[in-house]
Amino acid sequence: MVKCPKDGTDVQKPTKEWSVKPKSRKGPTLNVKLYACPTCGHKWRVATKVA
Numbered sequence: 592m593v594k595c596p597k598d599g600t601d602v603q604k605p606t607k608e609w610s611v612k613p614k615s616r617k618g619p620t621l622n623v624k625l626y627a628c629p630t631c632g633h634k635w636r637v638a639t640k641v642a
C-alpha cells in the first residue's frame with residue numbers, strides 16, 4: 592500500500608503494473624506500478640528493482 596504524495600490518501604492497489612527489462616545486459620529488471628489517487632486524481636509511478 593502506498594500513499595498519495597499530494598494528499599496522503601492510501602491507495603491499496605496499483606492501476607497498472609508491468610516489468611521493464613534493461614536494454615543492456617547491465618542493470619536490474621524493474622517492476623513498475625502505476626498508482627492513481629481516488630481523491631485528487633493524481634497519478635504516479637513507483638519502480639522497484641526485481642532481484
Ligand SMILES: [Zn+2]
Nearest residue numbers: 595598628631
Ligand atoms: Zn491524492
